[in-house]
Amino acid sequence: MSRVALVTGGTRGIGAAISVALSKAGYKVAANYAGNDEKAKAFEAETGIAVFKWDVSSYQACVDGIAKVQEALGPVDILVNNAGITRDAMFHKMTPEQWGEVISTNLSGLFNMTHPLWGGMRDRSFGRVINISSINGQKGQMGQVNYSAAKAGDLGFTKALAQEGAAKNITVNAICPGYIATEMVRAIPEKVLAERILPQIPVGRLGEPEEIARIVVFLASDDAGFITGSTISANGGQFFV
Numbered sequence: 001m002s003r004v005a006l007v008t009g010g011t012r013g014i015g016a017a018i019s020v021a022l023s024k025a026g027y028k029v030a031a032n033y034a035g036n037d038e039k040a041k042a043f044e045a046e047t048g049i050a051v052f053k054w055d056v057s058s059y060q061a062c063v064d065g066i067a068k069v070q071e072a073l074g075p076v077d078i079l080v081n082n083a084g085i086t087r088d089a090m091f092h093k094m095t096p097e098q099w100g101e102v103i104s105t106n107l108s109g110l111f112n113m114t115h116p117l118w119g120g121m122r123d124r125s126f127g128r129v130i131n132i133s134s135i136n137g138q139k140g141q142m143g144q145v146n147y148s149a150a151k152a153g154d155l156g157f158t159k160a161l162a163q164e165g166a167a168k169n170i171t172v173n174a175i176c177p178g179y180i181a182t183e184m185v186r187a188i189p190e191k192v193l194a195e196r197i198l199p200q201i202p203v204g205r206l207g208e209p210e211e212i213a214r215i216v217v218f219l220a221s222d223d224a225g226f227i228t229g230s231t232i233s234a235n236g237g238q239f240f241v
């Protein structure tokens with residue numbers, strides 16, 4: 001029987017590419033989304049991948065949403081914590097709301113999603129948790145104190161939980177994408193992207209969502225069972241840890 005994978009923020013951007021790649025690799029996939037019904041319905045119609053709406057920043061919404069996914073598809077063995085938002089602003093202009101929204105979604109979202117699924121993974125002695133962090137959690141980024149703090153927190157979460165999961169055959173890993181061609185990156189002011197960011201990427205281009213999705217498929221597979229607590233960077237040479 002094919003395993004069930006749940007991808008948060010799985011109907012757009014990097015998440016959509018991950019959902020599609022996992023589906024092509026033979027998993028039963030559930031794609032969570034928070035807001036954009038129109039895009040989600042179009043994604044479902046186009047790919048045949050089931051979509052489920054809830055906000056990962058709410059623990060109770062995650063508990064309820066996960067219950068619906070498991071009722072429809074079966075126990076979730078692979079969780080991809082991909083959902084993320086930006087609320088970019090220089091620190092001196094950043095509001096408590098911009099701080100709070102990013103921390104709630106990009107950091108607490110990992111707790112809210114992983115905690116309700118963890119017991120089942122332990123009981124079945126199998127699990128894959130794959131957290132999509134960011135290059136900006138590794139190097140820091142001006143205009144993103146909130147985002148960089150949350151994404152760095154995701155790496156600590158990954159390393160600590162990996163140690164707890166290891167004895168139960170549950171791996172927990174993080175991927176740090178660099179600048180990938182998605183709506184999130186296209187929202188950066190054009191001048192900043194062209195003059196400040198692109199020249200910092202040695203391969204000379206943005207990454208493609210599928211280049212991240214292929215790493216997820218590998219980490220989800222049985223072949224990756226000895227990899228846990230790791231951070232895999234895919235950033236076109238922009239930053240080396």
Ligand code: CAA
Pocket residue numbers: 086088089090133134135136141142143144147177178179180184185188189192196197
């Ligand atoms: N890298 C280098 N320099 C940057 C920069 C960046 N990413 N972002 C801004 N700057 C520079 C600007 O070029 C500008 O410099 P000059 O004054 O010399 O021209 C200076 O910082 C101030 O920028 P703004 O004039 O744009 O100031 P603002 O207050 O109007 O806006 C901002 C600030 C909201 C941070 C805006 O510049 C911005 O959105 N920058 C992009 C920040 C960024 O890199 N976000 C990443 C989003 S993609 C993502 O998050 C996905 C991922 O994981 C990689």
